[in-house]
Amino acid sequence: MERPALQAQSVLYQNDKRALARAAEYLANALRVERERAGLLGEASLRWGDASPEPLFTPEEIAALAARLGGELKLEYRFFGRNTGSALGHDLLAEDGAAELLLVMNPDVLLAPRSLTALHAALRLPGTALAEARQLPLEHPKVYDERSLETPWSATACALLRAGAFREVGGFDSDSFFLYGDDVDLSWRLRLAGHILRYCPDAPVCHPKHLDAKARWEATEAERYYAAESALLLSWKWSRPKRLERLLELYAGGTPEQRAAAAAFERRRAAGRLPDRLDAEHRVASFVGWGCAAMRYSY
Amino acid sequence: MPEEKTLAGELRRLARNAEALGGGGGLGDYIRYLNELSEKPERLFAERYRPIVEAEAESEGRRPFLSVITRTQGRRPDRLRDMLLSLAAQTDEDFELLLIGHRLDEPGREELLRCLEELPRSLRERIRFFELAGGNRTAPLNLGFAHARGAWAAVLDDDDLVFEDWVERFHSAAGRAPGRILHAWVATQKWELLPDGRGLRSAAAPGAECCAPFHFARQLNVNLCPLLGLAFPTVWFREWGLIFDESLSTTEDWDYLMRLAPLAGVTDVPYLTGLYRLWLNADTSQAAHPKPEWEANYERIREKFRRTPMLFPAGAEKWSRPEPGPPPLAPRRLRVKDRCRRFVPRPLWRAARRLYRALGGRKWLG
Numbered sequence: 218m219e220r221p222a223l224q225a226q227s228v229l230y231q232n233d234k235r236a237l238a239r240a241a242e243y244l245a246n247a248l249r250v251e252r253e254r255a256g257l258l259g260e261a262s263l264r265w266g267d268a269s270p271e272p273l274f275t276p277e278e279i280a281a282l283a284a285r286l287g288g289e290l291k292l293e294y295r296f297f298g299r300n301t302g303s304a305l306g307h308d309l310l311a312e313d314g315a316a317e318l319l320l321v322m323n324p325d326v327l328l329a330p331r332s333l334t335a336l337h338a339a340l341r342l343p344g345t346a347l348a349e350a351r352q353l354p355l356e357h358p359k360v361y362d363e364r365s366l367e368t369p370w371s372a373t374a375c376a377l378l379r380a381g382a383f384r385e386v387g388g389f390d391s392d393s394f395f396l397y398g399d400d401v402d403l404s405w406r407l408r409l410a411g412h413i414l415r416y417c418p419d420a421p422v423c424h425p426k427h428l429d430a431k432a433r434w435e436a437t438e439a440e441r442y443y444a445a446e447s448a449l450l451l452s453w454k455w456s457r458p459k460r461l462e463r464l465l466e467l468y469a470g471g472t473p474e475q476r477a478a479a480a481a482f483e484r485r486r487a488a489g490r491l492p493d494r495l496d497a498e499h500r501v502a503s504f505v506g507w508g509c510a511a512m513r514y515s516y
Numbered sequence: 517m518p519e520e521k522t523l524a525g526e527l528r529r530l531a532r533n534a535e536a537l538g539g540g541g542g543l544g545d546y547i548r549y550l551n552e553l554s555e556k557p558e559r560l561f562a563e564r565y566r567p568i569v570e571a572e573a574e575s576e577g578r579r580p581f582l583s584v585i586t587r588t589q590g591r592r593p594d595r596l597r598d599m600l601l602s603l604a605a606q607t608d609e610d611f612e613l614l615l616i617g618h619r620l621d622e623p624g625r626e627e628l629l630r631c632l633e634e635l636p637r638s639l640r641e642r643i644r645f646f647e648l649a650g651g652n653r654t655a656p657l658n659l660g661f662a663h664a665r666g667a668w669a670a671v672l673d674d675d676d677l678v679f680e681d682w683v684e685r686f687h688s689a690a691g692r693a694p695g696r697i698l699h700a701w702v703a704t705q706k707w708e709l710l711p712d713g714r715g716l717r718s719a720a721a722p723g724a725e726c727c728a729p730f731h732f733a734r735q736l737n738v739n740l741c742p743l744l745g746l747a748f749p750t751v752w753f754r755e756w757g758l759i760f761d762e763s764l765s766t767t768e769d770w771d772y773l774m775r776l777a778p779l780a781g782v783t784d785v786p787y788l789t790g791l792y793r794l795w796l797n798a799d800t801s802q803a804a805h806p807k808p809e810w811e812a813n814y815e816r817i818r819e820k821f822r823r824t825p826m827l828f829p830a831g832a833e834k835w836s837r838p839e840p841g842p843p844p845l846a847p848r849r850l851r852v853k854d855r856c857r858r859f860v861p862r863p864l865w866r867a868a869r870r871l872y873r874a875l876g877g878r879k880w881l882g
Binding site for chain 1: 604
């Protein structure tokens, strides 16, 4: 049986180069462990798409880094020359790839030695199009089925996908989503097409995040804005007009970021730039409270 | 010939001076206690750990800022792998990891060696692995401290998690507080094992009960400082022979912290840098030791506190005052906001808030 090729990909934006090199080293190591333990993966490459204002790396630096990674993992670097955001950046990186498997990762994510093996094992289960890693030190608290490990949606901070399924549904919706909500939308379109998503508690990856001194989540201004924007766009696209109107009302008297997101949404609506509506029968999309899934707890 | 200026020499001089000034009193007691500590280290240190300390001092190995000590029995490799991964992500890599395999059985040893072999080289090169066949859970800590080449040492249990700035925050604080114990904030979080070995998952939001300044008086009653939030200057172990009490089978960390705190002082590092995982359905030290054993150790430590003269740091007076309640404004503001929202229709909320502010806010509502 032919072993599937793997393309890992990350969109860079002014990242710490040492952290990027470390992420590449941990991916190469996870590949080494997979080859020793299972040996089910074929050729592997890591594609970096750089959306920074100036290139982060010189060709010489990339060559030196590629040499350090050894022959197991081929390193490719592209400078986009514009800030694509995460969704468009990943679509551009995936569009001309030939690999059967896509590992979509945030650029600073570190894979545990056995995580790639575990993700691939989950992806081989019948009907599965996406296997999502468990993030450390702060795990995403969404509810999933603890027996089948099926999940209503998956974060793509680190997720292994069947490239065919990714292309079948058109990849990320980069026209609508810039930073957040793109993974929820992709998850629901995959499920609408009949695919299964699985969460992998046995595939830990380190995705650096922080809590404040009182153990509370402290969102940045940009995070608050894009979270508000994606909530509006998801409500629109996934046919929840009442929820959309309630959100717009709430945002009108809300934080500056919420007001800005509501104004941007109205401009988009007036210009006829909203995406087509999907899932009118509500078969896939599930909204719980103000979120997109039930949570075990919240930060 | 003048006496060499060492800590022990200075203490001897102080002891002589205290005697010359009358000898008795609290100062004399305290100096005699320090003198005894510095001149008569525990036999266990002299026999077992000093030779290791001396050998490490002569070795040519790297001298990092922080020695991280982890004891493990190799029985929970999934949790150890989590811990190692979180340690791998440190922004400040000036650390070494001393991994102490304690009372390993053959499967545990194999699992541990496999776990090490699977790590990327950059992390493997920072790790020194030791095996310890005997002793209780305190002995690996002393072995780790004896081998530590760092100026500070911290202990990570094999199921702890740290944030990426854990070493960096300690390092930065150490520059401002030479020689002091560093105390960072730690969140607690409930975790559980999924059925049929499917993995691990968090079960509740992180708690902030260990996110507070070091409070010497409160610490005398209960330990609120998980080990992973502390970094100890290693000089007290190396030079003074101040070791963990191996007669304690639990709460050895509380005892050590409270013996060292009056001597070294404690500097707060008010950032949340670690997660202390509380397991709902897995083996932990809580379950491994029966309640009477915990109580007996607790009483022994309290008895030690009673016998030891303690030097309280400046500012200790505030501990005698009643503790302040929560700030009165926050809940009141919430109530006012809620009241506004109850009586004003949603589209008018903004206008109502403006009016409320224009009329003087709380004063107007009384």
